[in-house]
Amino acid sequence: MRVKNGWFLLITVFFISCGGIKTAQIWTDRPEFALYGEYFNNIQNKYKVTVRYYENPAEELEKTKDRPDIIVGSWLKNASTKTYFKSLDSLFGKRKISRETFYPRLVGIGRIDRRQYLLPVSFNIHALIFSKDREHDLSNSFTINFDEIKELSQKYNIVTRGAYTQMGFSPHWNNDFLFTAAVISGASFREAVPLSWDSAALDRSMDFIYNWTHEINTNNQMEEDFTFKYFFEPPEKLVQSGRILFSYMDSRDIFTLSEDSRNNLDFRWINEKNMVPVNEDMVLMGIPKKAKSQGAARAFIRWFFQTESQRMLIEYSRAQRININVFGICGGFSALSPVTEQIFPRYYPELLGRMPPSENFMPPNILPGNWASIKERIVLPYLRDRARSKNADEIYPLERRLSDWMRLNR
Numbered sequence: 001m002r003v004k005n006g007w008f009l010l011i012t013v014f015f016i017s018c019g020g021i022k023t024a025q026i027w028t029d030r031p032e033f034a035l036y037g038e039y040f041n042n043i044q045n046k047y048k049v050t051v052r053y054y055e056n057p058a059e060e061l062e063k064t065k066d067r068p069d070i071i072v073g074s075w076l077k078n079a080s081t082k083t084y085f086k087s088l089d090s091l092f093g094k095r096k097i098s099r100e101t102f103y104p105r106l107v108g109i110g111r112i113d114r115r116q117y118l119l120p121v122s123f124n125i126h127a128l129i130f131s132k133d134r135e136h137d138l139s140n141s142f143t144i145n146f147d148e149i150k151e152l153s154q155k156y157n158i159v160t161r162g163a164y165t166q167m168g169f170s171p172h173w174n175n176d177f178l179f180t181a182a183v184i185s186g187a188s189f190r191e192a193v194p195l196s197w198d199s200a201a202l203d204r205s206m207d208f209i210y211n212w213t214h215e216i217n218t219n220n221q222m223e224e225d226f227t228f229k230y231f232f233e234p235p236e237k238l239v240q241s242g243r244i245l246f247s248y249m250d251s252r253d254i255f256t257l258s259e260d261s262r263n264n265l266d267f268r269w270i271n272e273k274n275m276v277p278v279n280e281d282m283v284l285m286g287i288p289k290k291a292k293s294q295g296a297a298r299a300f301i302r303w304f305f306q307t308e309s310q311r312m313l314i315e316y317s318r319a320q321r322i323n324i325n326v327f328g329i330c331g332g333f334s335a336l337s338p339v340t341e342q343i344f345p346r347y348y349p350e351l352l353g354r355m356p357p358s359e360n361f362m363p364p365n366i367l368p369g370n371w372a373s374i375k376e377r378i379v380l381p382y383l384r385d386r387a388r389s390k391n392a393d394e395i396y397p398l399e400r401r402l403s404d405w406m407r408l409n410r
Contacts, residue, residue, distance in 0.1 A: 024069035024296035027057040069297035074281040122332035123282040143271035168245040190365040209387040280364040
């Protein structure tokens with residue numbers, strides 16, 4: 001089976017021939033776990049794991065009576081979490097997993113009624129990239145806010161014969177930037193039946209984007225003409241050539257750029273109102289109820305959430321050249337702060353002293369299991385339309401878009 005990042009994952013990657021060895025089965029949407037399972041199997045002989053890939057393991061859990069011993073993936077935290085997962089509280093303690101090694105606001109995502117049902121594995125945050133020769137123009141060494149983006153972008157703009165030939169930044173170049181602006185403004189998308197949000201905050205955020213375009217880049221048409229004319233190259237190339245000043249990316253995309261590109265680029269994390277939004281697809285891990293090999297599952301989890309284990313996994317990934325396509329641990333920053341802040345800079349020197357304060361991390365809300373589809377097909381198209389409209393009444397409402405989609409996808 002071909003999966004993301006251009007490499008292969010077998011449905012079951014390890015076959016256990018030695019009798020008596022306790023084996024845990026992992027279901028995951030993260031192909032990197034094939035490598036992690038292989039490494040775990042090679043360094044000890046008491047327990048083994050097998051790995052099975054599913055595009056949406058949480059959805060698979062609801063559809064079948066089969067139960068894996070561990071699930072790793074996005075979208076595990078929802079209204080069904082307590083129904084399907086066991087408490088992991090017994091995994092914490094002396095000579096076990098240290099709660100203190102996790103980023104506090106991230107480990108809190110997996111708690112329900114003061115019990116820990118899921119553990120955070122990895123996460124990503126949002127940034128703007130720019131050419132290294134512009135770094136002295138920025139006021140902060142590791143973050144940037146919307147006001148500074150607007151100010152620097154306006155100064156960078158050049159209009160020749162009525163058209164932009166150089167543009168600092170447009171919020172419309174990346175739909176996820178629009179979503180980030182909505183999140184920071186308090187739109188608060190969250191699980192309901194199937195989704196709820198703060199309509200007033202959402203309107204404010206898209207009014208802000210509409211005004212941004214008209215204050216900084218003249219109007220939507222001027223932005224669109226510039227985009228049509230010049231965006232035949234990847235954004236990082238446009239930044240390097242000087243055609244644009246900033247491009248929006250998340251952390252996993254920055255650190256899987258080619259080494260040549262990264263050598264010519266710098267970045268700043270988006271930090272607005274002392275909030276650094278965490279991507280909604282952060283990876284979580286849990287043990288389903290009725291797991292058949294809980295001893296092996298717990299052994300693997302205890303091993304995986306050790307700082308030294310993750311250091312060895314990063315090193316092993318580099319030796320296998322997986323790190324070319326996959327950033328860090330499971331495609332993101334490790335949820336273990338010592339790994340991200342002390343070990344990552346050995347392999348990604350640009351990160352040395354560059355992580356934002358952890359208290360600024362803004363974890364995602366609880367979202368429905370089909371959030372990825374809802375976001376891609378409903379929310380982002382709405383934001384794109386709304387950000388180009390001065391009046392919300394001019395476009396088809398988000399509520400009706402969602403109900404139409406729900407009716408067609410029952």
